[in-house]
Amino acid sequence: MTARAIDANRQAEVVAALVRALPAARVLHREEDTRPYECDGLTAYRELPMVVALPESEAEVQAVLRTCSALEVPVVARGAGTGLSGGALPSSRGVLLSLAKMKRILALDPIARVARVQPGVRNLAISEAAAPYDLYYAPDPSSQIACSIGGNVAENSGGVHCLKYGLTVHNVMRVRGVTMSGEAVELGSEALDAPGFDLLAAVVGSEGMLVVVTEATVRLVPKPELARCILASFGDVEKAGDAVAQVIAAGIIPAGLEMMDQPATRAVEEFVHAGYDLDAAAILLAEADGTPEEVAEDIARMRAVLEKAGATGIRVSRDEAERLTFWAGRKAAFPAVGRISPDYICMDGTIPRKRLAEMLRAIARLEQKYGLRCPNVFHAGDGNLHPLILFDANDPDQLRRTERFVEEVLELSVAFGGTITGEHGVGIEKINQMCLQFSPEELERFRGVKRAFDPAGLLNPEKNVPSLHRCAEYGRMHVRGGKLPHPELPLF
Amino acid sequence: MSDALTTLAEAIRAARAAGTPLRVRGGGTKDFYGQGLAGEVLDTRDYAGIVAYEPTELVVTVRCGTRLADLEAALARADQMLAFEPPHFGAAATIGGAVAAGLSGPRRATAGALRDFVLGVRILDGRGQDLTFGGQVMKNVAGYDVSRLMAGSLGTLGVILEASLKVLPIPTAEATLRLELPEERAIDTMNRWAGRPLPISATAWHAGDLAVRLSGAEAAVRAARERIGGEALAPADAVAFWRGIREQTDPFFRTDAPLWRLSVPSATPALGIPGDQLIEWGGGLRWLAADADARMLRVRAGQAGGHATLFRGGDKSAGVFQPLGSPVARIHRNLKAEFDPNGVLNRGRMYPDW
Numbered sequence: 001m002t003a004r005a006i007d008a009n010r011q012a013e014v015v016a017a018l019v020r021a022l023p024a025a026r027v028l029h030r031e032e033d034t035r036p037y038e039c040d041g042l043t044a045y046r047e048l049p050m051v052v053a054l055p056e057s058e059a060e061v062q063a064v065l066r067t068c069s070a071l072e073v074p075v076v077a078r079g080a081g082t083g084l085s086g087g088a089l090p091s092s093r094g095v096l097l098s099l100a101k102m103k104r105i106l107a108l109d110p111i112a113r114v115a116r117v118q119p120g121v122r123n124l125a126i127s128e129a130a131a132p133y134d135l136y137y138a139p140d141p142s143s144q145i146a147c148s149i150g151g152n153v154a155e156n157s158g159g160v161h162c163l164k165y166g167l168t169v170h171n172v173m174r175v176r177g178v179t180m181s182g183e184a185v186e187l188g189s190e191a192l193d194a195p196g197f198d199l200l201a202a203v204v205g206s207e208g209m210l211v212v213v214t215e216a217t218v219r220l221v222p223k224p225e226l227a228r229c230i231l232a233s234f235g236d237v238e239k240a241g242d243a244v245a246q247v248i249a250a251g252i253i254p255a256g257l258e259m260m261d262q263p264a265t266r267a268v269e270e271f272v273h274a275g276y277d278l279d280a281a282a283i284l285l286a287e288a289d290g291t292p293e294e295v296a297e298d299i300a301r302m303r304a305v306l307e308k309a310g311a312t313g314i315r316v317s318r319d320e321a322e323r324l325t326f327w328a329g330r331k332a333a334f335p336a337v338g339r340i341s342p343d344y345i346c347m348d349g350t351i352p353r354k355r356l357a358e359m360l361r362a363i364a365r366l367e368q369k370y371g372l373r374c375p376n377v378f379h380a381g382d383g384n385l386h387p388l389i390l391f392d393a394n395d396p397d398q399l400r401r402t403e404r405f406v407e408e409v410l411e412l413s414v415a416f417g418g419t420i421t422g423e424h425g426v427g428i429e430k431i432n433q434m435c436l437q438f439s440p441e442e443l444e445r446f447r448g449v450k451r452a453f454d455p456a457g458l459l460n461p462e463k464n465v466p467s468l469h470r471c472a473e474y475g476r477m478h479v480r481g482g483k484l485p486h487p488e489l490p491l492f
Numbered sequence: 493m494s495d496a497l498t499t500l501a502e503a504i505r506a507a508r509a510a511g512t513p514l515r516v517r518g519g520g521t522k523d524f525y526g527q528g529l530a531g532e533v534l535d536t537r538d539y540a541g542i543v544a545y546e547p548t549e550l551v552v553t554v555r556c557g558t559r560l561a562d563l564e565a566a567l568a569r570a571d572q573m574l575a576f577e578p579p580h581f582g583a584a585a586t587i588g589g590a591v592a593a594g595l596s597g598p599r600r601a602t603a604g605a606l607r608d609f610v611l612g613v614r615i616l617d618g619r620g621q622d623l624t625f626g627g628q629v630m631k632n633v634a635g636y637d638v639s640r641l642m643a644g645s646l647g648t649l650g651v652i653l654e655a656s657l658k659v660l661p662i663p664t665a666e667a668t669l670r671l672e673l674p675e676e677r678a679i680d681t682m683n684r685w686a687g688r689p690l691p692i693s694a695t696a697w698h699a700g701d702l703a704v705r706l707s708g709a710e711a712a713v714r715a716a717r718e719r720i721g722g723e724a725l726a727p728a729d730a731v732a733f734w735r736g737i738r739e740q741t742d743p744f745f746r747t748d749a750p751l752w753r754l755s756v757p758s759a760t761p762a763l764g765i766p767g768d769q770l771i772e773w774g775g776g777l778r779w780l781a782a783d784a785d786a787r788m789l790r791v792r793a794g795q796a797g798g799h800a801t802l803f804r805g806g807d808k809s810a811g812v813f814q815p816l817g818s819p820v821a822r823i824h825r826n827l828k829a830e831f832d833p834n835g836v837l838n839r840g841r842m843y844p845d846w
């Protein structure tokens with residue numbers, strides 16, 4: 001992407017105004033200072049921000065936003081910058097508002113089981129602070145040592161345990177935020193509901209486009225007494241996919257139900273030595289947690305289902321160390337794949353579970369069609385796929401083929417009755433595919449939701465919801481109800 | 493488009509053109525709830541039926557006019573349930589009304605609220621436009637979460653045509669225990685239990701008696717019974733008791749006094765407001781049957797970090813729902829204007845001014 005140039009006069013004007021809102025040391029504009037903010041986890045897109053502001057309090061956030069509103073400067077909020085869809089990609093004409101300095105845990109009440117935290121607090125830091133009370137914060141994205149709760153709220157992040165314990169939206173009770181015009185709002189509450197519309201739900205997953213989150217109250221849940229994990233091998237991926245549906249059909253909600261195919265296990269094994277069966281076409285990780293009695297019961301039931309579904313090998317973690325080793329491989333999947341390829345792109349579609357096997361076949365076909373490798377890791381229990389396409393960005397042809405590959409997978413996700421993004425967000429990356437998933441009227445309604453919070457359209461503009469113009473340019477039609485744009489073509 | 497759907501859409505368009513409000517109604521079991529009823533009835537009951545249900549997907553998609561009882565019976569045949577236990581308040585209750593009202597029952601504190609189980613909706617907005625948001629999958633972050641915004645919106649943003657809901661297996665074992673505890677100790681005990689890995693699925697305290705329901709795997713329920721102690725209810729009595737709480741047929745709810753619903757952080761100490769009180773949701777929900785001053789209740793609930801709703805009866809002129817702060821109220825009005833620019837749908841049902 002070619003970055004737009006920064007207008008030096010405008011920059012000087014904005015800096016001069018912002019140093020009245022913040023100490024000058026926390027208003028960055030020299031290139032060596034702003035360079036680290038040029039991208040998030042989607043590194044293919046970069047743009048140098050005009051100015052970076054580093055507030056330390058809600059009052060400072062308000063001051064920055066009021067200033068930017070008055071000057072009509074667009075603002076992009078940023079947490080830890082681990083986002084994978086370019087949601088925190090800054091603008092050369094705007095201010096990048098980093099919440100990284102607001103990282104205090106303000107209160108933790110073990111009786112009421114809530115923690116009140118600033119937006120820059122790392123996801124894992126909450127569970128660490130709650131650990132002495134045998135409590136934890138349930139959503140556990142693989143990036144949890146780094147990602148911030150503000151970013152989690154913005155993306156409605158999930159983790160490997162969210163089938164049973166829910167996503168961010170199920171575990172955040174209240175958010176304080178500041179609108180683009182600088183007003184503080186409080187959404188949700190520390191009670192179990194709040195009057196009026198569920199604006200908290202609207203803000204969770206809104207990709208930093210409705211309010212800047214300045215504080216969140218999260219729910220803490222008791223740590224299960226025990227957790228054990230089954231590592232099951234399968235001779236073909238379809239059987240593994242079907243096994244997932246059968247576990248659910250048996251009335252079991254596993255604490256985690258993850259799948260990796262052979263290319264993924266091989267990449268991971270070299271990196272973390274999780275002890276995966278490298279001959280298996282796919283492996284499943286199925287976890288049970290609860291009281292020792294419950295775990296014994298669930299493990300026995302899941303083992304029986306998996307055996308019946310054709311598992312060629314089954315191991316059950318004998319102790320906590322072994323369980324963590326099983327998971328270490330899964331949690332390291334992205335970095336492991338990063339080691340075997342110059343570049344990779346992580347997709348994030350969600351489909352009905354019953355179509356997992358079909359999707360895997362389709363991806364195998366696309367690997368051949370585009371001459372690119374694509375290991376797969378899945379939050380199988382949720383039907384959330386993370387195919388990882390390996391490519392070399394320095395080769396323009398590979399880049400082009402990768403883009404086509406991604407598009408086809410996302411189109412299929414929609415056609416299968418699913419979605420283009422389960423947890424990583426639309427950001428800038430999947431903005432075109434929004435035109436596939438939603439009708440023009442639905443997209444217009446999203447713009448209406450945005451206007452309701454940010455009439456001037458200055459908070460994280462050009463993300464998440466495509467303009468009419470963009471959809472026209474993209475030139476692909478809205479797909480609905482399992483209908484592909486070309487129903488006459490065979491579906492593998 | 494089905495006939496029933498066409499009829500609904502045409503009625504909305506006609507009402508919009510004529511500038512006359514419509515009152516969206518399913519079984520009418522929740523007519524009592526909310527600020528005011530205005531306009532001609534738009535009956536949703538002809539748009540009924542289960543659109544898709546595959547137990548292995550843990551998702552059901554259902555049309556708004558489907559009776560809640562029919563839906564729950566269909567789920568039960570596959571040993572599944574709506575885990576948020578929505579109150580019916582009458583046999584005629586529809587799923588569309590349940591989603592619009594957004595109310596959850598006894599299991600809410602542990603299983604989650606209705607809004608937590610909404611995966612997608614299809615709506616007709618105030619222009620009569622047929623729009624779909626969310627979907628049938630567990631995780632979906634494409635666009636804003638309009639589906640959850642619909643839950644509890646009391647039909648003011650759109651007619652909920654279809655909803656896709658996450659469903660869960662019915663727990664294999666259940667037991668209800670009763671303990672004698674004064675209010676303060678009951679609140680404290682419920683909060684401490686909630687911090688332990690116990691399979692609690694409901695709690696209710698009234699007049700010195702605390703009832704606690706355990707649901708889950710056989711072994712887990714057995715172990716928890718031993719830890720909690722108290723006296724076990726016979727299974728049939730337990731079912732009847734929790735139905736009475738969920739459906740508000742329990743003797744506590746048979747009152748002539750106005751019924752207030754105070755939603756507060758669970759560890760909030762005893763409120764000490766005169767009147768009869770029943771506590772649910774581990775301390776988070778305090779039902780109060782009393783002729784209390786609305787302003788005083790709102791101040792008290794607000795100070796505790798919660799809010800007060802005049803749920804049944806009483807003088808609605810003081811406002812049924814806790815008033816909203818000014819920026820939040822403005823966002824509400826903006827959203828209403830986007831979804832229903834002419835104010836056709838359930839005008840004044842939530843707040844009097846829109």
Ligand SMILES: Cc1cc2nc3c(=O)[nH]c(=O)nc-3n(C[C@H](O)[C@H](O)[C@H](O)COP(=O)(O)OP(=O)(O)OC[C@H]3O[C@@H](n4cnc5c(N)ncnc54)[C@H](O)[C@@H]3O)c2cc1C
Pocket residue numbers: 040041076077078079080081082083084086087088099119140141142143146147148149150151152153154155156157158159160207208209211212213214334335423424460
């Ligand atoms: C190796 C790796 C593994 C990952 N695994 C997972 C996973 O398992 N599950 C998952 O869901 N995601 C995963 N992610 C994606 C990412 O970590 C999450 O989306 C995370 O929530 C982003 O948090 P962040 O603090 O880094 O946000 P950023 O990247 O800084 O920002 C993300 C978005 O949030 C907005 N934002 C940030 N802070 C605020 C705020 N205070 N107020 C308003 N808006 C704000 C930004 O504008 C942007 O749109 C992974 C990423 C990596 C790199």
